[in-house]
Amino acid sequence: MKKIDPGLKKILQDFSKSYRAKRRIVLEGYDFEDLRTALAELKDRSLDQNAELLDRFADRARAHGGIVLRARDGGEANDMILEICRDHGVRTMVKSKSMVSEETGLNGFLSGHGIEARETDLGEWIVQLAAERPTHMVLPAIHLTRRDVAALFAAKFGRPVPDDIPALVRLARGEIRKEVFAAQAGLTGANSLIAENGAIMLVTNEGNGRLVTSIPPVHIVLASIEKVLPTVVDALTLLRLLPRNATGQTITSYVSFIAGPHRGPQYVILLDNHRSEMLADPRFREALRCVKCSACLNVCPVYQIVGGEEYSHIYMGGIGTLFTAWIHGLKAAKDLAKVCLRCHRCEDYCATKIPIADLITALAGRIRDKGGAPLWKRFAFDGVMASPRLQRTAFKAARSARKIISKKDGFSRKLPVWMKKYDRFRALPAPAAAVFSKLFKAEFGARRAAAKPAKGTVTIFGGCLVEHFYPEIGLAAGRVLSKLGYEVRIAPGMCCGFPPSNAGFEKAAGEAFAALVKKIKIAGPLITVCPTCTTMLAKRGAEIAGSEKAKDLAARVVPFSRFVAENEMDSLARLLTKERPALSATYHDSCHHKNLLKAERASRMLVEAATRSGIREMDEPDACCGFAGTFSLDNPEISAELLADKLGAIERTGADVVAMDCPGCLLQIRGGYRRKGPAVRSAHTAELLDEAME
């Protein structure tokens, strides 16, 4: 269970907003897509030539008089550093922020051998003084207030300290500088290693990197192997994007290129620590493009709630989970992998286009293959979901028990005490009395015979939630399309395979998807009302199955909102009833609908048309509601927190209705209001349109 500190949450959420605003300003006049495509390609090229570039770097660095060493793992790197310290009589070492040394556990290791390693980055220095762990890659002490820091300084330096930030910084400046002048060695990381001339590039704001590399006589560079780039021009490509994406600055205060030793010796330790294995893995090598800008953390909804100490082994967040799996092992990454929402929000911000969420899914698959998945998931996905027959039986059983498990309001009764955490914050829906496919046939079977369609045929895919819990959404979509002049058919009410796929049960997902492909008959476009099913049908399914029929199916998939907005706005204007009441509406961006399908504008157009009013945008419309499938079962505390934020944002708009395009979000938000009350009405975009049409 993750700890949630409300104070820290507020700091991180405020920081995220100010970060995004600053970032927007410094990217004005630049095409972010172009910049990051160039950087991603550069990183890919450099990874392809990694061994060769490292050799070239080492040759050139040696020509400058540097001593270049290769460390296979963290233990070896630590031993090398200890030996260097012993050779040069180092008793105290100062460091400029080096994530790699956190990875190897250097500080603790040296301390065990009587050598003190002192951080000099202000945030790291404070955290070290407080004997805590960093909360953020770029802002390690973001969890501490000025009062905390003042109390810490007062206790450590034995004198009263005012809680005034400039005064605290002055005090730290004097103390850190004494430590820098007293140290016998300085250790830094490197933002890049430049192969053409054996130089390192260091990017800092405070200037501690400059002190650490020039004041103590010995300079040690500890850098991981993926940092090597071919040329200075390439390092400048990185530099154009890194500060903009990391902190919303055009450039940091200091950037240093250092080629070779200064007064004393310079050692460069190139650390592998399982990165060569990662590089050899065709799937996970993409993660090595990471330039540690931490933009993904700055926009991660979960990170903003729990912070870096909870959401890390050493490296933080989703990208950190991937590195953890390779560097510290699958066991260390197992619990972290469940914390990623797979909302894909980070991917719009990543400086090198790393598909973080998909890689977490692939990682979940590896964890499952090693027997790391819990029993209930193995039963649900390998057992039930992989078999259409068992799926049907399970849902049928739930429907038969409807009278016992549900109340009359469409929600299930409260879960027993031992399962309370799963429905304390949101009521779960009761199964519908009849499934979507049955209701559809009853309503549309007759209509099809009565009216000849003018515009051809479309096929609706409902998905599990619509089939078994919210048939009204599918029916609404059917009515809208029918009123627009289409003959409407439906696909079989089977699972698309997304839930098992997302949980890493690729085989079960493949079986569920194959069963659907086998049975489905599609006429015209395949219209979806659930963005999650859409991503499975349009992309992941075809990747797993690879068959021609799966590819044909993928090519036909169109989200309902996009289909109507792109083809039917004129007809819609004619068909919307003049008497429809003007409603004030707000719109919740479902993660997959916005981040993967990019269909959020289409939906807003439809909601505005249906309600005869502009959207009252909520605060953070694209923040996840906390459902995210099994996420809300794996992390009920975080799910509850995300939901509470979402409900608050909806209420602050004062809107009559909150529209959305995902039945999963609807489950979460509607269920949340059932517990919290009084409810703001929640509806699928298709339902609002249906109500507003003649």
Place this chain on the structure above:
Amino acid sequence: MNSLIERFIEKAQLAGAEVEQFSTIQDAADFLKTFFRENKIETGLISSGLKAAGPFAEAFPQFEKRPAPESLWIEAGLVAADHGVAETGTLVHFDLGDDEKNVWTLPEICLCLLEKAKIVPDLEAIAPRIAGHLSRTGLPSPQVSLVTGPSRTADIECQLTIGVHGPSRLIILLI
């Protein structure tokens, strides 16, 4: 050319640097005399290039080339930049060894001379020079530094605070 200079000034000021413009080096030296008198600054560091010749060496004989190892408090540093970069308001200096870098970093106030003619649009324009400098072998080793505004941190409550390790003021003297 003028627009390049204007852009450099705008971006440097946005990054927190102060910019003063002069027609001649002598004018800049006169400005500094007044500045030091008004701010009661008596000593500091001076880069070896400026110390070797010119009006600065004459005007500030008490300024040293190299910091004493124990000197934790240095009032001012006088340096000259090799280039200015208009895109970001950045100063560029090409060094051999660390002495020059320390004159930029250790003092409370860094005062930097820059000739307007040395301003380039972006870093790419001087990439071959940077690469060439870093390829020089022999000791002391080559370094290239990019300095944009004063030293800054946002590590306490994300509040921007200047002068954490390096200078709290960066004053650019454009000639």
